[in-house]
Amino acid sequence: MNWLQKLSQSTKAKPMALPFDLPEESYTGTSNIDNQMTDSTAREEQLRHNPEYLGSGSMGVVGLTDKGIAVKYTDVGGEAALAEQFMNDYVPCIPKIFEVRQIQTNPSLWSIAMEQVKLLPDNRETNIIVFLLEELLGPRSVVSREDKNKYKKEIKRLIKRYPYLKKLAADYRNMMDCLKSSEIDPWDINHTNIGYDQNGNLVLFDLGLSSLI
Numbered sequence: 001m002n003w004l005q006k007l008s009q010s011t012k013a014k015p016m017a018l019p020f021d022l023p024e025e026s027y028t029g030t031s032n033i034d035n036q037m038t039d040s041t042a043r044e045e046q047l048r049h050n051p052e053y054l055g056s057g058s059m060g061v062v063g064l065t066d067k068g069i070a071v072k073y074t075d076v077g078g079e080a081a082l083a084e085q086f087m088n089d090y091v092p093c094i095p096k097i098f099e100v101r102q103i104q105t106n107p108s109l110w111s112i113a114m115e116q117v118k119l120l121p122d123n124r125e126t127n128i129i130v131f132l133l134e135e136l137l138g139p140r141s142v143v144s145r146e147d148k149n150k151y152k153k154e155i156k157r158l159i160k161r162y163p164y165l166k167k168l169a170a171d172y173r174n175m176m177d178c179l180k181s182s183e184i185d186p187w188d189i190n191h192t193n194i195g196y197d198q199n200g201n202l203v204l205f206d207l208g209l210s211s212l213i
């Protein structure tokens, strides 16, 4: 790198207020949060957590601290409230939550510090089976009985072809039972929002649209 490039990089204004640098590609959650986060909040978060970018979805953005903790930034008050509830009342289908904090008012933003989970492999068969399971078992399923039978057959076929999916399907059922008995009405269960926690439980880590029954 020549001195001119170096100089231009070192003086380049950080385009975003978020407390970490972003990869080239990220989802809309980054701009949603960035548009609302002030520079001073971003600086405070940098001092507090010094996070690196971990991921984003359509609503929020998540950083990873040097202690290996995932910190989600959200503008959804209901998500923060739900996280707070399950921080005090641990259930095995939600990641362990360490801290929920309102980091800014007007506009309101919260941080949710939680354990880092292992994401599902991003391949076609995993994405399809999670989709089919959600259509079969999700609380908002609108699939006809006929189609349910088709879906069940397709799940069987996938498991036969990719035997490792058998465990995922069983874990998914357990997670749904746990969410139900914890009185969580889950929204938005899909392959980008679930993963395995440190105890090997399949957990829903994105509580963005969920609520209590």
Ligand SMILES: Nc1ncnc2c1ncn2[C@@H]1O[C@H](COP(=O)(O)OP(=O)(O)O)[C@@H](O)[C@H]1O
Binding pocket: 029, 054, 055, 056, 057, 058, 059, 060, 061, 062, 070, 072, 095, 114, 115, 116, 117, 118, 119, 192, 193, 205, 206, 207, 208
């Ligand atoms: N606890 C976590 N451990 C590991 N990765 C996470 C965790 N929380 C979020 N992520 C990553 O960040 C992405 C966005 O987080 P998510 O909570 O789904 O935000 P959104 O509400 O915008 O969908 C996830 O799809 C995942 O890749």
Ligand SMILES: [Mg+2]
Binding pocket: 057, 058, 192, 193, 206
């Ligand atoms: Mg998500």
